[in-house]
Amino acid sequence: MNLLEIKNLTANIEDKQVLKGINLTIKPGEVHAIMGPNGSGKSTLSKVIAGHPAYAVTGGEVLYDINFQMKNLLDLETDERAKEGVFLAMQYPIEVPGVSNFKFLQTSLNSILRHQGSTEMEDPEFRVFLKEKMKIVQMREDFLDRAVNVGFSGGEKKRNEILQMAVLSPRLAILDETDSGLDIDALRIVADGVNKLRNKNNAILLITHYQRLLDYIKPDYVHVLANGQIIETGDASLALKLEERGYDWLVQ
Amino acid sequence: MSGEYKYGFVTELETEDVPKGLNEDIIRLISSKKNEPEWMLEQRLKAFRYWQTLEEPHWAMVDYPKIDFQDLRYFSAPKKLPDNPKNLDELDPELLKTFERLGIPLQEQKRISGIAVDVVFDSVSIGQTHTETLEKAGVIFCSISEALHKHPDLVKKYFGSVVPLTDNYYAALNAAVFTDGSFVYVPKGVRCPIDLSTYFRINAQETGQFERTLIVADEGSFVNYLEGCTAPQRDENQLHAAVVELVSLENAEIKYSTVQNWYTGDKNGKGGIYNFVTKRGKCAGKKSKISWTQVESGSAITWKYPSVILQGEASEGAFYSVALTHDYMQADTGTKMIHIGKNTKSTIISKGISADHSVNSYRGQVKILPSAENARNYSQCDSMLVGSNSRANTFPYIEVKNKTAILEHEASTSRISEDQIFYLQSRGLDIESAISMLVNGFCKEVFKELPLEFSVEAVKLIEMKLENSVG
Numbered sequence: 001m002n003l004l005e006i007k008n009l010t011a012n013i014e015d016k017q018v019l020k021g022i023n024l025t026i027k028p029g030e031v032h033a034i035m036g037p038n039g040s041g042k043s044t045l046s047k048v049i050a051g052h053p054a055y056a057v058t059g060g061e062v063l064y065d066i067n068f069q070m071k072n073l074l075d076l077e078t079d080e081r082a083k084e085g086v087f088l089a090m091q092y093p094i095e096v097p098g099v100s101n102f103k104f105l106q107t108s109l110n111s112i113l114r115h116q117g118s119t120e121m122e123d124p125e126f127r128v129f130l131k132e133k134m135k136i137v138q139m140r141e142d143f144l145d146r147a148v149n150v151g152f153s154g155g156e157k158k159r160n161e162i163l164q165m166a167v168l169s170p171r172l173a174i175l176d177e178t179d180s181g182l183d184i185d186a187l188r189i190v191a192d193g194v195n196k197l198r199n200k201n202n203a204i205l206l207i208t209h210y211q212r213l214l215d216y217i218k219p220d221y222v223h224v225l226a227n228g229q230i231i232e233t234g235d236a237s238l239a240l241k242l243e244e245r246g247y248d249w250l251v252q
Numbered sequence: 253m254s255g256e257y258k259y260g261f262v263t264e265l266e267t268e269d270v271p272k273g274l275n276e277d278i279i280r281l282i283s284s285k286k287n288e289p290e291w292m293l294e295q296r297l298k299a300f301r302y303w304q305t306l307e308e309p310h311w312a313m314v315d316y317p318k319i320d321f322q323d324l325r326y327f328s329a330p331k332k333l334p335d336n337p338k339n340l341d342e343l344d345p346e347l348l349k350t351f352e353r354l355g356i357p358l359q360e361q362k363r364i365s366g367i368a369v370d371v372v373f374d375s376v377s378i379g380q381t382h383t384e385t386l387e388k389a390g391v392i393f394c395s396i397s398e399a400l401h402k403h404p405d406l407v408k409k410y411f412g413s414v415v416p417l418t419d420n421y422y423a424a425l426n427a428a429v430f431t432d433g434s435f436v437y438v439p440k441g442v443r444c445p446i447d448l449s450t451y452f453r454i455n456a457q458e459t460g461q462f463e464r465t466l467i468v469a470d471e472g473s474f475v476n477y478l479e480g481c482t483a484p485q486r487d488e489n490q491l492h493a494a495v496v497e498l499v500s501l502e503n504a505e506i507k508y509s510t511v512q513n514w515y516t517g518d519k520n521g522k523g524g525i526y527n528f529v530t531k532r533g534k535c536a537g538k539k540s541k542i543s544w545t546q547v548e549s550g551s552a553i554t555w556k557y558p559s560v561i562l563q564g565e566a567s568e569g570a571f572y573s574v575a576l577t578h579d580y581m582q583a584d585t586g587t588k589m590i591h592i593g594k595n596t597k598s599t600i601i602s603k604g605i606s607a608d609h610s611v612n613s614y615r616g617q618v619k620i621l622p623s624a625e626n627a628r629n630y631s632q633c634d635s636m637l638v639g640s641n642s643r644a645n646t647f648p649y650i651e652v653k654n655k656t657a658i659l660e661h662e663a664s665t666s667r668i669s670e671d672q673i674f675y676l677q678s679r680g681l682d683i684e685s686a687i688s689m690l691v692n693g694f695c696k697e698v699f700k701e702l703p704l705e706f707s708v709e710a711v712k713l714i715e716m717k718l719e720n721s722v723g
Contacts, residue, residue, distance in 0.1 A: 050674075050678050051674075051677070051678070052674050053670055053674065054670060077677070077682070077683075078674060078677035078678050079677040079678075079680055079681055079682045079683070079686075081678075082677065082678050082679055082680040083680050087678070088678050090675065090678075093675070094669075094671055094672050094675040096672065096675070096676070096689065096690065096693055097666070097693050097694065098692065098693025098694055098695075098696040098697075099689055099690075099692070099693035099696075104679075104689070107681060107685065107689065108679040108680050108681065109680075111680040111681055111682070111685065112680040115680070147693070164679065168679070168680070
């Protein structure tokens with residue numbers, strides 16, 4: 001059974017059409033990469049799947065497996081999508097002054113656990129749980145008392161996104177340019193973290209400009225998005241080809 | 253948003269009113285109704301005569317039509333009130349019901365919280381709770397009218413000692429026509445065993461509320477005082493001009509917290525309370541402390557600067573404030589810290605949130621007098637804008653006359669953005685929890701100063717008011 005089926009998806013920001021008929025199918029356990037030139041609609045696609053209010057969907061559907069039934073994600077609020085296991089690691093993680101990372105992560109996880117009918121985690125239990133997850137992205141403990149993303153370096157912000165992914169264990173994780181702005185060490189830590197979180201039940205959609213990330217996280221499929229449509233799909237070798245030849249040979 | 257103001261109901265009661273208008277006869281009438289000593293009547297008349305020479309001030313960033321003081325009623329009291337209700341069960345059942353609707357059960361058996369409450373309904377105090385516990389500790393907590401009879405020396409000594417009759421336009425008006433309020437005296441070395449609280453309710457139409465609160469903490473004592481207020485939804489504006497005076501003697505501490513939730517007016521700015529209040533504390537003794545913590549979320553117009561005069565050596569003053577404005581509300585609020593004594597210290601933390609078409613101004617003054625060696629002040633003023641039609645202003649005034657002073661000032665303006673809400677929602681928080689988390693984070697330093705039950709109430713209040721303004 002598929003995890004995600006995007007069919008003829010079109011979307012606007014303000015009056016400008018950005019997505020012009022996207023079709024994409026993802027199965028559990030798969031890693032897909034979406035590459036493409038600037039302004040092709042990559043970030044828009046990720047935000048539309050997650051439910052950002054600035055984008056208006058004008059056509060098509062985004063079907064997603066909820067309890068073995070394909071439901072249209074577009075009918076759900078952003079938080080309801082998150083509760084069903086959709087996660088977006090943002091390109092520019094937002095600062096939340098005055099709210100500690102610990103409290104933020106705990107509130108997020110508990111709202112999802114509550115939705116699933118599971119027991120919520122109290123402070124001590126959550127702290128133990130969190131410590132394990134922090135190892136995945138090599139976070140120090142003092143980081144938990146700091147306000148969410150406030151005063152974080154670019155690398156820390158991106159690691160924080162992956163920590164959130166580790167805590168929330170999404171079924172569909174979309175990583176929007178998680179590699180941008182990272183030095184090679186930070187990239188390795190982040191990629192390593194993502195690989196550890198990969199399993200046969202979840203799927204990952206990587207949005208990236210650079211083939212470099214794909215050296216660390218091996219995709220099953222690579223798609224090229226240009227001018228709001230997927231114009232080419234291949235395996236990992238397609239990324240290498242793009243690295244060599246650019247996009248021009250595809251976009252005519 | 254006005255539809256969500258659950259305190260907007262009116263209680264049908266027979267009342268005893270004085271005729272509309274303001275003159276010496278009315279003042280004499282109020283004083284005689286309260287059976288006041290002669291000196292108090294003289295004070296009232298003095299204040300009134302002074303008030304008549306003043307012009308209404310217009311320096312605040314608030315805009316409203318001229319108030320016709322002759323068109324107001326200055327006294328209104330529920331009729332069936334026994335002279336000295338020994339027992340709250342003697343009260344009109346309608347009144348008891350009113351306070352139950354407001355979430356303040358007055359009857360002994362229904363009380364679970366450990367807070368002593370004085371309730372002021374329109375112009376009069378209608379009774380206190382927990383009187384026995386307080387009597388045992390020697391704490392005096394009663395209406396100011398009662399205090400005038402039972403503890404005249406204490407009242408005479410401190411009344412007007414912090415806010416003189418001639419202080420400002422509204423303080424002078426209050427001194428002339430004040431009707432009731434709370435009086436607290438905590439004796440030497442006593443830590444008040446329970447929190448004290450006054451709940452103010454305006455009910456009658458075309459009536460102003462002019463209450464007067466006086467709190468004296470004698471040497472080495474401590475008291476935690478909470479103030480809450482609501483009013484019915486009415487189309488016309490109503491005036492509330494209160495005066496609060498605090499006196500903290502050597503090593504004493506007063507913590508004064510307010511959750512102000514007067515009716516704000518409707519979505520189009522019609523109606524609502526004009527809240528013109530003078531609040532000031534005096535740290536009279538060495539190492540005395542006073543802190544003002546306020547959550548200002550109501551009133552059509554707020555004009556309020558809870559201040560501290562730091563007279564005693566090494567005394568400390570603090571002001572923690574969250575002011576929320578929405579729809580067409582206007583708030584001009586802040587503090588004054590007047591450093592007189594050596595080694596005095598003050599802290600100001602102000603958080604303003606403005607939504608819809610509202611205007612929210614912080615106005616504060618830090619004054620270091622020549623005698624204040626080694627004074628310290630830390631000020632932080634943050635504004636948060638919600639939506640694109642609201643305004644926030646910051647007016648900090650600093651006057652330093654002693655070179656040893658150290659002052660720090662920080663200010664910021666931010667905006668609750670669609671992206672912030674999206675970020676939190678994409679982590680599974682629903683819209684209410686997302687706003688709550690953002691506002692809580694913004695106001696954290698102030699909320700942590702509130703007593704627990706107040707802070708829970710404050711958070712809920714602000715969430716509810718912001719729900720319609722965001723997104």
